[in-house]
Amino acid sequence: DQQVKQNSPSLSVQEGRISILNCDYTNSMFDYFLWYKKYPAEGPTFLISISSIKDKNEDGRFTVFLNKSAKHLSLHIVPSQPGDSAVYFCAASAGGGYQKVTFGTGTKLQVIP
Amino acid sequence: GAVVSQHPSWVICKSGTSVKIECRSLDFQATTMFWYRQFPKQSLMLMATSNEGSKATYEQGVEKDKFLINHASLTLSTLTVTSAHPEDSSFYICSAPQQGYNEQFFGPGTRLTVL
Numbered sequence: 521d522q523q524v525k526q527n528s529p530s531l532s533v534q535e536g537r538i539s540i541l542n543c544d545y546t547n548s549m550f551d552y553f554l555w556y557k558k559y560p561a562e563g564p565t566f567l568i569s570i571s572s573i574k575d576k577n578e579d580g581r582f583t584v585f586l587n588k589s590a591k592h593l594s595l596h597i598v599p600s601q602p603g604d605s606a607v608y609f610c611a612a613s614a615g616g617g618y619q620k621v622t623f624g625t626g627t628k629l630q631v632i633p
Numbered sequence: 634g635a636v637v638s639q640h641p642s643w644v645i646c647k648s649g650t651s652v653k654i655e656c657r658s659l660d661f662q663a664t665t666m667f668w669y670r671q672f673p674k675q676s677l678m679l680m681a682t683s684n685e686g687s688k689a690t691y692e693q694g695v696e697k698d699k700f701l702i703n704h705a706s707l708t709l710s711t712l713t714v715t716s717a718h719p720e721d722s723s724f725y726i727c728s729a730p731q732q733g734y735n736e737q738f739f740g741p742g743t744r745l746t747v748l
Contacts, residue, residue, distance in 0.1 A: 522676075552735070554736060556739075561724070561742065561744060562741055562742060563637075563639075563726050563728075563739035563740050563741045563742050564677070564726075564739045565739070566736045566737075566738070569735065569736060609676070609677065616735055617730070617734075617735040617736040617737060618665075618730030618731075618734070618735060618736070618737065619730075620667055620679055620682055621667075621679070621737065622679065623669075623676045623677040623678075623679075624676060625675070625676045626675075626676055
């Protein structure tokens with residue numbers, strides 16, 4: 521039972537353009553959502569998060585949007601840079617980011633110079 | 634941000650042996666740590682929650698007798714894979730939340746290969 525899904529296993533974007541990564545969840549108890557970036561054979565690195573009381577959070581080039589009614593969130597990266605190429609995981613938790621999180625299936629982003 | 638380390642970074646062992654993986658919070662205390670496993674090209678799956686001073690909480694389907702977790706201090710949790718078999722070969726990652734931060738900090742992971 522995959523409670524957090526990322527339906528696009530891969531995404532290619534030209535440098536300078538916008539990257540949009542999508543994530544859907546099914547568990548209504550989730551109230552905190554995070555995005556992590558991961559390279560092979562390394563641990564995930566935190567990017568940005570959003571609480572269910574908000575619908576948008578922005579940090580530099582990264583913006584996360586949350587649509588609670590649709591149980592959908594997205595990560596926008598503008599402008600995309602070659603260094604952004606990695607696997608991005610959406611994650612969700614009930615009770616805050618310091619609680620156990622459930623990870624999505626991941627999207628491999630390739631930013632083409 | 635906080636730093637979490639893991640040791641070893643990789644290990645190769647023979648089938649039937651036991652392997653211990655350490656997870657340390659280097660600059661903060663962690664009463665809770667989480668252990669995840671990632672198979673190639675798959676998601677990170679939560680295995681268990683490690684609690685300092687008490688028993689670990691295992692996720693459904695994870696064998697507690699096979700994956701022994703000990704949270705002996707506020708900075709160290711260990712995962713022991715007992716009687717390892719080739720199907721246990723995976724990437725094991727730990728994480729720890731730090732007070733004041735609404736996120737978890739992940740270790741670099743440990744690649745286990747069982748021959």
